[in-house]
Amino acid sequence: MIRFSLHCDDAHEFEGWFRSNDDFDVQNARGLVECPACGSNKVEKALMAPAVSTARKQEKISLAMGERQKQAMAQLKELSEKLRENADYVGDKFADEARKIHFGESEARGIYGEATPDEARGLIEDGVEFLPIPVFPDDHN
Numbered sequence: 152m153i154r155f156s157l158h159c160d161d162a163h164e165f166e167g168w169f170r171s172n173d174d175f176d177v178q179n180a181r182g183l184v185e186c187p188a189c190g191s192n193k194v195e196k197a198l199m200a201p202a203v204s205t206a207r208k209q210e211k212i213s214l215a216m217g218e219r220q221k222q223a224m225a226q227l228k229e230l231s232e233k234l235r236e237n238a239d240y241v242g243d244k245f246a247d248e249a250r251k252i253h254f255g256e257s258e259a260r261g262i263y264g265e266a267t268p269d270e271a272r273g274l275i276e277d278g279v280e281f282l283p284i285p286v287f288p289d290d291h292n
Contacts, residue, residue: 159186160193170272224287231284238263246270253279 155175158164163186169175175196178184182192216224238261241248245264251257263284266274274281 156197157184157186157194158197159189159191159195161186161189161191163188163191164197170275227285228287231287234261234284235263237261240264246274249274249279249281250277253277 152168152170153172153175155167155169156164157167165187167175167184169178175184179194184194185192186194241262241264243265245262245266248257248262248264249266252259252262271281
């Protein structure tokens with residue numbers, strides 16, 4: 152998924168998520184992209200600086216976290232752990248199993264696992280609802 156900074160002809164700024172640049176172009180040409188503030192469908196992409204992540208930059212972000220951000224991160228990690236505790240791990244079969252559950256071919260239950268970007272796009276196209284679970288640095292230690 153790609154996040155675009157957008158603006159309408161009334162200069163309202165907002166963000167939108169799309170599978171690709173072409174996906175945005177197709178939806179925008181069909182008048183499907185609307186400003187949440189005024190409903191205008193005359194929307195354009197705003198200039199964006201690329202988000203480049205380096206180890207050095209990540210270190211600065213971690214060091215710059217205030218107490219509120221650290222607490223929010225701890226809560227997010229706790230939520231991530233609870234999601235995993237209350238679901239079945241299906242490994243790299245996540246896309247297949249999620250699709251089976253969605254179409255009623257498997258028992259409805261919470262699952263988690265891994266999916267490639269192409270598999271995730273396929274799930275979105277099939278209307279399968281899922282949510283990425285964040286992986287934290289200390290999850291690998």
